[in-house]
Amino acid sequence: MKDGFPRGQAAIVGAATYGIGESPGLESIDLAVHASVKALAQAGLNPADVDGLFVCLPQDFLSGLSLSEYLGIHPKVTDNNRTGGSAFLTHLFWASVALATGQCEVALIAYGSNQRSGAGKLVSAQKAPYFEAMYRPMMPVAAYALAASRHMHQYGTTREQLAEVAVSARQWANKNPEAFMRGPLSIDDVLAARMVADPLSVRDCCLVTDGAAAIVLTRADRARDHAKRPVHVLGAAAATTHSSIVAMEDLTVTAARESGQRAFAQSGYGPADIDLVELYDAFTINTILFLEDLGFCPKGEGGRFVSGGRIAPGGTLPVNTNGGGLSCVHPGMYGLFTLVESTQQLMGLAGERQIANAKLALAHGNGGTLSSQVTAILGTAETL
Numbered sequence: 001m002k003d004g005f006p007r008g009q010a011a012i013v014g015a016a017t018y019g020i021g022e023s024p025g026l027e028s029i030d031l032a033v034h035a036s037v038k039a040l041a042q043a044g045l046n047p048a049d050v051d052g053l054f055v056c057l058p059q060d061f062l063s064g065l066s067l068s069e070y071l072g073i074h075p076k077v078t079d080n081n082r083t084g085g086s087a088f089l090t091h092l093f094w095a096s097v098a099l100a101t102g103q104c105e106v107a108l109i110a111y112g113s114n115q116r117s118g119a120g121k122l123v124s125a126q127k128a129p130y131f132e133a134m135y136r137p138m139m140p141v142a143a144y145a146l147a148a149s150r151h152m153h154q155y156g157t158t159r160e161q162l163a164e165v166a167v168s169a170r171q172w173a174n175k176n177p178e179a180f181m182r183g184p185l186s187i188d189d190v191l192a193a194r195m196v197a198d199p200l201s202v203r204d205c206c207l208v209t210d211g212a213a214a215i216v217l218t219r220a221d222r223a224r225d226h227a228k229r230p231v232h233v234l235g236a237a238a239a240t241t242h243s244s245i246v247a248m249e250d251l252t253v254t255a256a257r258e259s260g261q262r263a264f265a266q267s268g269y270g271p272a273d274i275d276l277v278e279l280y281d282a283f284t285i286n287t288i289l290f291l292e293d294l295g296f297c298p299k300g301e302g303g304r305f306v307s308g309g310r311i312a313p314g315g316t317l318p319v320n321t322n323g324g325g326l327s328c329v330h331p332g333m334y335g336l337f338t339l340v341e342s343t344q345q346l347m348g349l350a351g352e353r354q355i356a357n358a359k360l361a362l363a364h365g366n367g368g369t370l371s372s373q374v375t376a377i378l379g380t381a382e383t384l
Contacts, residue, residue, distance in 0.1 A: 005266040006100035008384045011223035011230035014043035014216035015343035020329045021180040023210040024117040028057050031212035032112030039214040043226040052077040052104030054091035058113050058332050077104045084367025088336035089374035093236040099219050112212030113331035143245035143369035145197035148285035150251040159199050161303030163190035165284040166203050166326050168312035173323025175353035180209050181327040204284040206325035213336040231346045235266030235377040245369040255373040256293035267377035271295040275358040278338035280366035281324040321353050335365035342378050359383055
């Protein structure tokens, strides 16, 4: 144990995605099952081997029960925690604890959503609280636009700097055959795109796609039986500050400052040691806020930090190497995809976008309107 967390005692041995983009005819649970079976097969396991199930599906508040029945399993541990897109990194925390304490032997974390093909139209993903509803904001984009506006006012951040985040994500997506949105994208393209909620244009906003993801974990002492290069969970920490954006104490500071500090302390590493960063980039402002709050640059310097291709391919800090929620996939909640991409990178399975000699990755999930933040530090066996 280190700072209350079972450092390195649980390891990811399988990670997979399925149905990214459009998957007509499949329900959310179907997509989650496909990703789960794929991740289990990568680890040489079957659904019957799973005795710890962690899942959160849209519109199914009993998805722990539903997915268990679908897979035909009787897990000892089931968790259906819902904190928005950060939920799956919270699942990682509890799966690691359950494995380390002998509550289960094989843990599956899964998610799937047919948000694009099932909905058939763009809808507001979140209702505004009572005192905001009279202004008819489109949520959650209006809340993130508020945070972006405040950051611009307080620190001089520009729309061009926000656009740098989207352009970098697209450059990574162009190296990822699974990415839904590929092709050229310039800063001028982002600035000229249709405005959704000032100062965020449509290219500052995440995609609306279908897709599923799953990871499989087991105890570190048996991980080598299931993966040539298992990925160890070195730290994981969460922090929640509010639900509604109107209750956020400072629109430029998120709870990632707290979750990041604790996760780094558990891992024994710091920001300077990290080889790649996978952030929940529902909007371009997210990436800037989280890079600041997680300690990769000082508060207020995020806009300048991401400029000049620093987080793009060839830059000094690879960020969202699959294309992120802005250009790869965003099926309602993106958090689990940060863990899948981190794992694939550390396992050396990322193809053209592979980061050479990657040993340490940070994955970060965001839930609500900058409300729930969860940070995980993952590492190869060399980092134990």
